Amino acid sequence: MAEPVVAAILQQLATIIDREVREGVKLVVGVEKEVRRLSSNLSAIEAVLEDAEKKQLKDAAVKDWLAKLKEISYDMDNLVDEWNTAITKKQIASGENAPLHGKVLSSILRPCVSLAHSCFRYGIARKIKEMDERLSVIAVEKDRFNFSHIRGAEEPERLRTTSFFDESEVRGRDGEKALVLTELLSGSQSPSQPYIMSVVGMGGIGKTTLAQLVYNDKEVIRYFDRRIWVCVSDPFDEVKVAKAILQSLNGDSPNYTEFETILVKIHEAIVGNKFLLILDDVWTEDRARWEPLHHCLKCGAQGSRILVTTRKETVALMMETNYRVTLESLSEKDCWSLFGRIAFFGRRDEERESLEDVGKEIVKKCKGLPLAAKTLGSLLRFKRTREEWQSVMNSELWELEEAEKGIFPPLLLSYYDLPSTLRRCFSYCAVFPKDYKIEKDRLIKLWMAQGYIRPRGSQRVDIVAQEYFDHLAMRSFFQDFEKDEEGDIVICKMHDIVHDVAQFLTKNECLLIEVNVRGEPKLNLCFQKACHSTMILPSGAPFLVSPYDGKKLRSLLLQFIGRPSISAEALHDLFDQLTCLRALDLHDSLIEELPREIGKLRHLRFLDLSYNVKLKVLPESLCDLCNLQSLNISGCNYLKSLPCGIGKLINLRFIDNSQTVHLSFIPQGIGRLTSLQRLTMFFVTGKGKKHGASTLADLKYLNHLQGTLQIGGLGNVANVAEAKKAELLSKKYLAKLQLSFDGKEANSRMIHDSKLLEALEPPPDLKCLSIQFNEGKIVSPNWMMSLAKLKELKLIQCNNCEHLPPLGKLLSLESLVVSGIRRVKNVGIEFLGIKVDGAANNPSIVAFPNLKLLKFGYMDEWQEWDFRSH
Structure with missing residues (x-):
C-alpha cells in the first residue's frame, strides 16, 4: 500500500526539478544533492515494497517498519505537494496563466513573488534535509529484513483443490447446481467445440464446492465418457495443466517434456469421447497460454463440456464462455446451518440453546460467505462460554487472529493479483x-x-x-x-x-468515527495517524475537530443522520487544523457561510458542498486552492454566483452545478479552465448585469467537456457571432446538451433565435438534446438531421414554432417529447421524414425505427393528425 505513494513522490520530485530547471531557477545550495539522495533511498525502498507488504502478514517487525515508512511517505508527499503548489501559484501570479488584462498587474507583483518564492525554497530545503535524515534510517532498517527484489516473491499460500468432498456438509446451492446441471446435460452447442461454462465469484463464495457438486453428480457420471479435474491456480503453467489432464485420462504420470507431445497424447485419449473437464481456480487472462490447449480439446464428441471456476470476469471473457453463472452469497438460513453444523458439533441441546442468539448475530458478520461461516464455526467450536462467544460477536472480523489466518488469505490472493x-x-x-x-x-x-x-x-x-x-x-x-x-x-x-x-490492510489508516449527541467520538483507537475518515454525526451533535487531533487527515467525509448544521466557527477550526486534506465532503450540512480560511487547504483536490441549501456565497479565497480538481455545488439552490477568481483554479476538472436555479453569474475566468471535463450548467448573463460575466465565447477552449451541459440564458445573447465562438461542434465528448433560450435581452427574438440555434451546432455523436423556450418559427436547424446517434430529443415551450421538423429521419431516436409547441395546427407525413411523392407506400421506408416513447403535451392549437399519403 505504500508502494503507490512512494512512486508518486518519485514522479513528483522529478517533475519539480525539471520545472525549476526549465524556469532557470538555481536551487538552494545542497538541495539538489539532498533530493537526489532522497530519490535514491526511495527507489531502493520501492524495489522491495511488494515483498515487504506480503511479509507483514507473518512478521510484526515488518508491519511496524511499513507503518513508519507509510508515515514518512505521507509527510514527504505533503512536502513535495507544497513545493509543487508554490511553483504553480508563482506561475499564476506571474501571469503565465492570466488573461491579457492581468499582465500589467502581474508585472508589478513579480518582484514580490520572486522574493517570497526564494524564501519559500529555503524553507523547503530545510524540510527536505529533515526528511532525508528520517528516510535514511528507514532505508538502513530495511536491509535487516532481507527483502526480495523479485515481485510476487511471497504471498498467502494457495490451497490445491480436488474433486473429493462430503456432500452432506454442503449447505444451499441447490438452485445453482440445478442450473449448471441443466446446461451440462443439455444438447446446447457452441460453433466450435467444446462448450465452455464458467462459474464466477469472489474468493470463499463456494465456486469449487459447486464444481464438486456437479462433478460428482450421478447423472453427470453416467452422461460423460471421461471426467477430468485440474486445479489450475496461479501462475498458469500450460505444460503442467496439460500433464495433469493427461495423467487424469491415462492414470499414470508419463515423463513427457515437450508440450507438443503432451497435447498429441491428450488428443488421442479424448478423440470421439464425450468429456467433462473442470478447470478450477483459473487466474490467467493471457489468451496465448490458453489457445493451444483449447484447440487440442476440440476433438471430443458432441456434448463435451469445459467448466471453469474463476474470480475474474475477464477470465470468463477471455475463454469465450458460452454460459456463465455468477455465484452470489448464501442465504442467512443456509449460512446459519453451515455455521451451526461446525460450531455446535458435540454440544448438548441446552448448551446450544443458550448460545443460539449470540451465534445468529455472529453469522450476520459472514454476510453469506461460506468460508467465513466455516472459519468462525471452527473458531467457536472450542469456545465453551457465552462470554467467549460474545467477545467474537463484539469484535470486527479484521481484528480476529482466526479471520486473519482462515478467512483473509484466500481473499488476499485476489488483492495481491x-x-x-x-x-x-x-x-x-x-x-x-x-x-x-x-x-x-x-x-x-x-x-x-x-x-x-x-x-x-x-x-x-x-x-x-x-x-x-x-x-x-x-x-x-x-x-x-x-x-x-x-x-x-x-x-x-x-x-x-x-x-x-x-x-x-489499512488498519488505523482508514477510520469510521461515530459521534454521539454530545459530540463525543465512539473511538478507542489513536486518531493522530489516521489518513482517511468518515465521520457520522447524528442530528443535534456538535461538530468538533480539536479533540480528535487528526492533523494528518487526507480525507474527511461527513455523513449526517438528520439535518444538523455546521457553524462557521466549527468550519474555521476545521480549515485551520486539517491542512493536509485532499478530499473534504461537507454535503447536505446546512452550511450558511463558508469561511475564507478554506484557502488554507492548499492540498485540497475534492470539495463537495452539494445540497447546502442555505449557502449563498463562495468566498474568493476558494480560488487560492490551485490544486482543486472537483467542486460539487449541485443543489445549492440559493447560490447566485461563482467567485470571480475562479480562473485561477487551473487544475479544476469537474464543476457540478446542477440544480442551482439561482446561479446566474458565471465569471469570465471560466474560459481559462481548459482542463474542465464537467460543467453541468453554463448561464449567459444579459447586458448591463454584473461586470465580468462570461459569454458564450468563454466556452471556446473547453473542449474536454463531457457528460451533460446545460446552457441557459441564451435569450440574452444579442450577437449570433458570439454563439459561433462557443464552437460546440468541437465538444466531441458531450453526450447530453440542453439549450435554453430564456432571457429577454435580444431583439427580434423570432428571427434571432432561429439563427442563434443554427450557430449552436453540437458534436455529431450527441445522444440527448433538449431545446427550450426558442422563439423561432421552425425549430429545425440544418444540423439536427445529422445527429445520427441521437437517442433522446425534447422540444419544450417553443411558442412560435408552427411546423415540427422531419424527426422520423432520426433513426436512433428512442424518446421524443414535444411539449408547449402551441402554434402547431397540423402534424402530417412530413413529421415522419417521408416524402409525399408516393414513397410513403414503400414498405422499406420506416420512420422512427427505434422509437420507444412518444409524448405530446400542451399543444393548444393542434387540430389535425394526418399521415395519409397524397
Missing part, C-alpha cells in the same frame, strides 16, 4: 461504512484527489480511472451493481468481508 496502483484504490474503500452505496463517479474523483491514478503518456486520467474501477469490479471486489440506461455501473457496494479485508 492486482497491480500496486489498483491495490491502493481498493484499500481506500475502507473509508466507507459497511453496506454503503458507493457512487462510482464520486469514488473515481476521490481516487484522483489522492493521486492514485497514474496515466501513461497522453492517456486521459478519467479514462484510466474508469479502467481501474472496471478491473476491480470484474475481479469481484464490488457487487450489487446499479446501472444506468446505457448499462454502465453507477452505484455498487462491497461485500462486508471484502470490506473487512480492506480494513485489515
Whole structure:
C-alpha cells in the first residue's frame, strides 16, 4: 500500500526539478544533492515494497517498519505537494496563466513573488534535509529484513483443490447446481467445440464446492465418457495443466517434456469421447497460454463440456464462455446451518440453546460467505462460554487472529493479483461504512484527489480511472451493481468481508468515527495517524475537530443522520487544523457561510458542498486552492454566483452545478479552465448585469467537456457571432446538451433565435438534446438531421414554432417529447421524414425505427393528425 505513494513522490520530485530547471531557477545550495539522495533511498525502498507488504502478514517487525515508512511517505508527499503548489501559484501570479488584462498587474507583483518564492525554497530545503535524515534510517532498517527484489516473491499460500468432498456438509446451492446441471446435460452447442461454462465469484463464495457438486453428480457420471479435474491456480503453467489432464485420462504420470507431445497424447485419449473437464481456480487472462490447449480439446464428441471456476470476469471473457453463472452469497438460513453444523458439533441441546442468539448475530458478520461461516464455526467450536462467544460477536472480523489466518488469505490472493496502483484504490474503500452505496463517479474523483491514478503518456486520467474501477469490479471486489440506461455501473457496494479485508490492510489508516449527541467520538483507537475518515454525526451533535487531533487527515467525509448544521466557527477550526486534506465532503450540512480560511487547504483536490441549501456565497479565497480538481455545488439552490477568481483554479476538472436555479453569474475566468471535463450548467448573463460575466465565447477552449451541459440564458445573447465562438461542434465528448433560450435581452427574438440555434451546432455523436423556450418559427436547424446517434430529443415551450421538423429521419431516436409547441395546427407525413411523392407506400421506408416513447403535451392549437399519403 505504500508502494503507490512512494512512486508518486518519485514522479513528483522529478517533475519539480525539471520545472525549476526549465524556469532557470538555481536551487538552494545542497538541495539538489539532498533530493537526489532522497530519490535514491526511495527507489531502493520501492524495489522491495511488494515483498515487504506480503511479509507483514507473518512478521510484526515488518508491519511496524511499513507503518513508519507509510508515515514518512505521507509527510514527504505533503512536502513535495507544497513545493509543487508554490511553483504553480508563482506561475499564476506571474501571469503565465492570466488573461491579457492581468499582465500589467502581474508585472508589478513579480518582484514580490520572486522574493517570497526564494524564501519559500529555503524553507523547503530545510524540510527536505529533515526528511532525508528520517528516510535514511528507514532505508538502513530495511536491509535487516532481507527483502526480495523479485515481485510476487511471497504471498498467502494457495490451497490445491480436488474433486473429493462430503456432500452432506454442503449447505444451499441447490438452485445453482440445478442450473449448471441443466446446461451440462443439455444438447446446447457452441460453433466450435467444446462448450465452455464458467462459474464466477469472489474468493470463499463456494465456486469449487459447486464444481464438486456437479462433478460428482450421478447423472453427470453416467452422461460423460471421461471426467477430468485440474486445479489450475496461479501462475498458469500450460505444460503442467496439460500433464495433469493427461495423467487424469491415462492414470499414470508419463515423463513427457515437450508440450507438443503432451497435447498429441491428450488428443488421442479424448478423440470421439464425450468429456467433462473442470478447470478450477483459473487466474490467467493471457489468451496465448490458453489457445493451444483449447484447440487440442476440440476433438471430443458432441456434448463435451469445459467448466471453469474463476474470480475474474475477464477470465470468463477471455475463454469465450458460452454460459456463465455468477455465484452470489448464501442465504442467512443456509449460512446459519453451515455455521451451526461446525460450531455446535458435540454440544448438548441446552448448551446450544443458550448460545443460539449470540451465534445468529455472529453469522450476520459472514454476510453469506461460506468460508467465513466455516472459519468462525471452527473458531467457536472450542469456545465453551457465552462470554467467549460474545467477545467474537463484539469484535470486527479484521481484528480476529482466526479471520486473519482462515478467512483473509484466500481473499488476499485476489488483492495481491492486482497491480500496486489498483491495490491502493481498493484499500481506500475502507473509508466507507459497511453496506454503503458507493457512487462510482464520486469514488473515481476521490481516487484522483489522492493521486492514485497514474496515466501513461497522453492517456486521459478519467479514462484510466474508469479502467481501474472496471478491473476491480470484474475481479469481484464490488457487487450489487446499479446501472444506468446505457448499462454502465453507477452505484455498487462491497461485500462486508471484502470490506473487512480492506480494513485489515489499512488498519488505523482508514477510520469510521461515530459521534454521539454530545459530540463525543465512539473511538478507542489513536486518531493522530489516521489518513482517511468518515465521520457520522447524528442530528443535534456538535461538530468538533480539536479533540480528535487528526492533523494528518487526507480525507474527511461527513455523513449526517438528520439535518444538523455546521457553524462557521466549527468550519474555521476545521480549515485551520486539517491542512493536509485532499478530499473534504461537507454535503447536505446546512452550511450558511463558508469561511475564507478554506484557502488554507492548499492540498485540497475534492470539495463537495452539494445540497447546502442555505449557502449563498463562495468566498474568493476558494480560488487560492490551485490544486482543486472537483467542486460539487449541485443543489445549492440559493447560490447566485461563482467567485470571480475562479480562473485561477487551473487544475479544476469537474464543476457540478446542477440544480442551482439561482446561479446566474458565471465569471469570465471560466474560459481559462481548459482542463474542465464537467460543467453541468453554463448561464449567459444579459447586458448591463454584473461586470465580468462570461459569454458564450468563454466556452471556446473547453473542449474536454463531457457528460451533460446545460446552457441557459441564451435569450440574452444579442450577437449570433458570439454563439459561433462557443464552437460546440468541437465538444466531441458531450453526450447530453440542453439549450435554453430564456432571457429577454435580444431583439427580434423570432428571427434571432432561429439563427442563434443554427450557430449552436453540437458534436455529431450527441445522444440527448433538449431545446427550450426558442422563439423561432421552425425549430429545425440544418444540423439536427445529422445527429445520427441521437437517442433522446425534447422540444419544450417553443411558442412560435408552427411546423415540427422531419424527426422520423432520426433513426436512433428512442424518446421524443414535444411539449408547449402551441402554434402547431397540423402534424402530417412530413413529421415522419417521408416524402409525399408516393414513397410513403414503400414498405422499406420506416420512420422512427427505434422509437420507444412518444409524448405530446400542451399543444393548444393542434387540430389535425394526418399521415395519409397524397
